[in-house]
Amino acid sequence: MSLDIIFLGTSSAIPTTSRWLPSIAIIRRGKVFLMDCGEGTQIRMLRMGISPLKVDTIMITHSHGDHFFGLLGLLQTMNILSRRDPLQIVASSKIIEFVETGLELTESIMGFELNFYETVEGFKLRRNDVTIEAFKVEHTDDSFGYIIREDDVWGEFIPEKALSLGVPMGPLWKKLQRGEEIVLEDGRIVTPSMVTKGIKRGLKIVYTGDTRPSENTIRAARGADILIHDSTFTSDRLERAMETLHSTAREAALIARAANVKLLILTHISARYTSPVSLLRDSVEVFKPVVVACDLLRVNVRRVDKNSILWRLDLP
Numbered sequence: 001m002s003l004d005i006i007f008l009g010t011s012s013a014i015p016t017t018s019r020w021l022p023s024i025a026i027i028r029r030g031k032v033f034l035m036d037c038g039e040g041t042q043i044r045m046l047r048m049g050i051s052p053l054k055v056d057t058i059m060i061t062h063s064h065g066d067h068f069f070g071l072l073g074l075l076q077t078m079n080i081l082s083r084r085d086p087l088q089i090v091a092s093s094k095i096i097e098f099v100e101t102g103l104e105l106t107e108s109i110m111g112f113e114l115n116f117y118e119t120v121e122g123f124k125l126r127r128n129d130v131t132i133e134a135f136k137v138e139h140t141d142d143s144f145g146y147i148i149r150e151d152d153v154w155g156e157f158i159p160e161k162a163l164s165l166g167v168p169m170g171p172l173w174k175k176l177q178r179g180e181e182i183v184l185e186d187g188r189i190v191t192p193s194m195v196t197k198g199i200k201r202g203l204k205i206v207y208t209g210d211t212r213p214s215e216n217t218i219r220a221a222r223g224a225d226i227l228i229h230d231s232t233f234t235s236d237r238l239e240r241a242m243e244t245l246h247s248t249a250r251e252a253a254l255i256a257r258a259a260n261v262k263l264l265i266l267t268h269i270s271a272r273y274t275s276p277v278s279l280l281r282d283s284v285e286v287f288k289p290v291v292v293a294c295d296l297l298r299v300n301v302r303r304v305d306k307n308s309i310l311w312r313l314d315l316p
């Protein structure tokens, strides 16, 4: 119930010296889930000590080049490093075709299995005890946001309670600890909830990619622990945000408030903003807490109890 979110690139459309192109790594139990892979992502990973061999799944939000032109380079590095574990890539059919064609034209023979999954509404992928889900957002025809959701787990096992219910120490305890129901010799049923300190809810992280504010995002982000939202502009450039199908910081905050999330992180920042202050001001009037992401920011998140999280920011 603890993970790190590392912002590898937080710019929009074009890179600046301080903000590179979009990419976010979620690191959990040694495995990496990469959301978007803008040009330069693998260099940012190198800088943050994230091994390309540890990447389990890459999710791309849409077919604008700033979000996936780093993919081919990263795949080549994985190959040179003799990766053997299969890699999952979740993306629209256009991006899958782009990657397959790129590998074919460069006669790249991959030494590991590449599993492509086409993003469609309602898409779900299980990776051990994590579920990845996609939801449609309002940007291009093939734009999707992603939900990363950890499984809930049973809280601490209480041996005294098990003994008082007549459950003998041994294999039956193990079953209850694994979350299974058991039947005692006298026919009584004992469930995990009777002998544990309740359920520990898994973390839910939601990333929109590029989008206008959308009802679908509110639905997807409802009750999320962290919402990472497009925040390309401030309110004084609302018209520009509407034209380019992006969001302002204030609009992202309205979505966070409507979805009742615990923490809002703003990213995909236009190169015109050299300081985060105006974006922060624009959003905190509507919703708190909010963080304006910067490149190489690490956010450690852990569940403390059923309804709260503890988060720590490590700035570069």
Ligand SMILES: [Zn+2]
Pocket: 012, 013, 022, 064, 066, 067, 210, 268
């Ligand atoms: Zn973009």
Ligand SMILES: [Zn+2]
Pocket: 062, 064, 139, 210
């Ligand atoms: Zn875009």
